[in-house]
Structure formats: C-alpha cells, structure tokens
Amino acid sequence: AYVNMVGGQDELVFDGGSFIYSPEGELLARGPLFEENLLIADIHLKKNHRKNKQIYFHHEYQLDLINLGTLAHPRGETIKPRIRSAPRGLSEILSALVLGTRDYVVKNGFKKVVIGLSGGIDSSLTAAIAVKAIGAENVIGVIMPSRFTSRESLEDAHALAKNLGIQTYQVSIEDIVQQYESALAPAFTGMPRDITEENLQARARGNILMAFSNKFGWLVLTTGNKSETSVGYSTLYGDMAGGFAVLKDVLKTLVYKLSEFINREKEIIPQRVLVKPPSAELRPGQKDEDSLPPYAILDRILTEYVEKDHSVAEIIEMGFEPQMVKDVARMVDRNEYKRRQAPPGIRITPKAFGRDWRMPITNHFTNFMNNFQIK
Known part of the structure; x- marks a missing residue:
C-alpha cells in the first residue's frame, strides 16, 4: 500500500491517489487524485502468506495471546475495493x-x-x-x-x-x-x-x-x-x-x-x-x-x-x-x-x-x- 500526501503547500500541490497492490502486481484499490479520501480494501492475508512463503524466508515465533475484549465482530461480507479512475490531461x-x-x-x-x-x-x-x-x-x-x-x-x-x-x-x-x-x-x-x-x-x-x-x-x-x-x-x-x-x-x-x-x-x-x-x-x-x-x-x-x-x-x-x-x-x-x-x-x-x-x-x-x- 502506498499512502500519498494530498493538498497544496505554498507553490506545491501533492496529488494523492493512494493505492494498494497485491504481491503479484495486481491493482486492488486506488483513491482519487487531488482530494482527500478514505481507501479501504480487504486483503486475503493467509492466501498471500502461502504465496509469499515460496519467495521469502519466514521465521515463526511463539507469542502470548492478549484478549482485548473490545474488538468489533468481523463483518461477514468482503469490502469491495474501489479503483478510482485517474484524471488525465x-x-x-x-x-x-x-x-x-x-x-x-x-x-x-x-x-x-x-x-x-x-x-x-x-x-x-x-x-x-x-x-x-x-x-x-x-x-x-x-x-x-x-x-x-x-x-x-x-x-x-x-x-x-x-x-x-x-x-x-x-x-x-x-x-x-x-x-x-x-x-x-x-x-x-x-x-x-x-x-x-x-x-x-x-x-x-x-x-x-x-x-x-x-x-x-x-x-x-x-x-x-x-x-x-x-x-x-x-x-x-x-x-x-x-x-x-x-x-x-x-x-x-x-x-x-x-x-x-x-x-x-x-x-x-x-x-x-x-x-x-x-x-x-x-x-x-x-x-x-x-x-x-x-x-x-x-x-x-x-x-x-x-x-x-x-x-x-x-x-x-x-x-x-x-x-x-x-x-x-x-x-x-x-x-x-x-x-x-x-x-x-x-x-x-x-x-x-x-x-x-x-x-x-x-x-x-x-x-x-x-x-x-x-x-
């Protein structure tokens, strides 16, 4: 994921357009240019983890589980990512x-x-x-x-x-x-x-x-x-x-x-x-x-x-x-x-x-x- 600055600062204009790519280079989500935006996308971590193991070395550690008890229940539906078209010219x-x-x-x-x-x-x-x-x-x-x-x-x-x-x-x-x-x-x-x-x-x-x-x-x-x-x-x-x-x-x-x-x-x-x-x-x-x-x-x-x-x-x-x-x-x-x-x-x-x-x-x-x- 790339989170880009958006907005004007004196003579500079930062264009925004934050985006999320999969490990395979697939564009999963992209925010609009030249405006503030909340960009949300669900990513299959286990699926990506299995693919990444074929490429990278991983080390496993035993960690204690801490139950916070305040987390919201996960949603049953997958959030469909948005790919906003970028303005041109x-x-x-x-x-x-x-x-x-x-x-x-x-x-x-x-x-x-x-x-x-x-x-x-x-x-x-x-x-x-x-x-x-x-x-x-x-x-x-x-x-x-x-x-x-x-x-x-x-x-x-x-x-x-x-x-x-x-x-x-x-x-x-x-x-x-x-x-x-x-x-x-x-x-x-x-x-x-x-x-x-x-x-x-x-x-x-x-x-x-x-x-x-x-x-x-x-x-x-x-x-x-x-x-x-x-x-x-x-x-x-x-x-x-x-x-x-x-x-x-x-x-x-x-x-x-x-x-x-x-x-x-x-x-x-x-x-x-x-x-x-x-x-x-x-x-x-x-x-x-x-x-x-x-x-x-x-x-x-x-x-x-x-x-x-x-x-x-x-x-x-x-x-x-x-x-x-x-x-x-x-x-x-x-x-x-x-x-x-x-x-x-x-x-x-x-x-x-x-x-x-x-x-x-x-x-x-x-x-x-x-x-x-x-x-």
Whole structure:
C-alpha cells in the first residue's frame, strides 16, 4: 500500500491517489487524485502468506495471546475495493490548480478572494478556478475600466461574473490616472507618451485591488500567466500586485485550452473572450502581438528554452526564425528581476520559475550570449 500526501503547500500541490497492490502486481484499490479520501480494501492475508512463503524466508515465533475484549465482530461480507479512475490531461491540470488555490486561501486564513476582471481570458480563467476552489460567494470581482477599455470587454466581464454568480464592483480608473498624469506633467514636459503612461493604468488598478484587500481582508489573486511572466509582459506593482498567482506556471496557449475545457458542458467563460485577440487595452488598438510573437509560437520557444534547457542555437536549429528566438531569449534573461518580485503560484510543470529556475539578476550573460552563442 502506498499512502500519498494530498493538498497544496505554498507553490506545491501533492496529488494523492493512494493505492494498494497485491504481491503479484495486481491493482486492488486506488483513491482519487487531488482530494482527500478514505481507501479501504480487504486483503486475503493467509492466501498471500502461502504465496509469499515460496519467495521469502519466514521465521515463526511463539507469542502470548492478549484478549482485548473490545474488538468489533468481523463483518461477514468482503469490502469491495474501489479503483478510482485517474484524471488525465486538462482535467488533471485543472484539479491541481483548484486544489492548490483552495488550500493556499484556506490554510492562510483567508475567507474571500478579490480579482480584477478585465473581460480577458486570463482573469476569466482565474475567476472560474477560484469559484471551483472556494465557492462563488467567496469570490469578488472588481471591474476597473479606463478610456481604452472597449465596450465588449466591459460586457464580457459582467457576463462572466453573472455566469459564475459572483459579486462585482465597478471602479473607474480614469480620474485616478488623470491625477497621476497631472501631477507628473511638470517633470515630463516635452517628453512623448510611452509605456510610462500605460503602466500608470496598471498600477492604479493594482492600488484599487490592494485597497479592497486591506479594507476587507481579502486575498488578491493575480491573473498573469507563464508566457507573460517569462518575457516580462507585465507591470511591477500593477497587474503583478497580489498575494497568489493562480496561473503563474500556465502558458497562454494552455490558458485557452483550460478555458475551453471548463466550457465543455456549459458556457462559463463568454465565447467572445475565447476568440478575440488578447489585449491589455492600455492604448488605442493595442494587441499583445504588437509586442510579442504569436502565443502559439512564443510558447513553443519558451518550452524549449525554459523548461527543456535548450540553447538559443539549438532552438534555431529546430526551425524557428532566428531573430525571434534571440529576442525571446533576451526578454526571458533580462526580466529575472520582475519574476523575483512576483507572488507565489502553483507549480504544474517540470520547471517553474522560482526554485526550479535559478538565475542571478545582476549578470552579463545576455552580452556573453550575444557575442559567442548567437551567430
């Protein structure tokens, strides 16, 4: 019999699935994965003993019989062992994310969580996982539009909240951002608008979520995924601000697959969220692919570079566009400082950022790579 730990501990998730095998290798009973369970099976000890005597040496001892007098009468029927089917693929990943989220929230004494709902795929999946983990009544969504937020995104955020049955607040960041810009205008005179003004919006949203957290004692769940974390496509003290990162080790392409899996029986995440181009909506007409390769390609490069430890040269030999591989590797290497400041999150891959990925922040590796490794 193998008794396996089950539950979440910080970034780790133990999957359970305890099982009992006969001496012949026959599976007699197996518990479920990712949930606590009492596993019971009757084993024919005398039968097994006779078989074992053919294999092992045994010593017999004379022992005194002690009658406790309190033992229950043995049951006349044999308990039929259960062999629970093990979830595979997307079901297994989703179960791990749900269990890891639930145990982190509960074991750290939180009653509720708060999530910024943008109407995008990442916040939608994070909210859906949170509801599965701790119940809709314990999940709060905050919708924080700006002048760049599309009508469709607002509608999708509200539709998601309705489908999940969660409470929402809507707080505009427009006045807050304008106050920031007005206060900074004297120092920024004559300088063009750039990513600075975009990040002010993300940081305003982070401040609002942390205000809800401070006021009500709710845990902020961040919504960034592994693809964004890898290349630094996130804002320090903005969308990275929070206490737990549910999708920290989930690549963007897997985010879509998990969202479709959740919708397999009933539409929880609005269909439009699944098909519209991903965008941070921090400037007019912005799309993620303005700054990054298509996620289908980016995630394949990240898998080879981060999870499989292949060099840039090796990845280029696989047929990827050389300059794209160089750019992705450079973004991964120079954004270690951001990842060090990210909240903890659930590990589901063989190599997650953190203990599995040990890179110094201060280094000249990128220059070395440019000079010697990439031709």
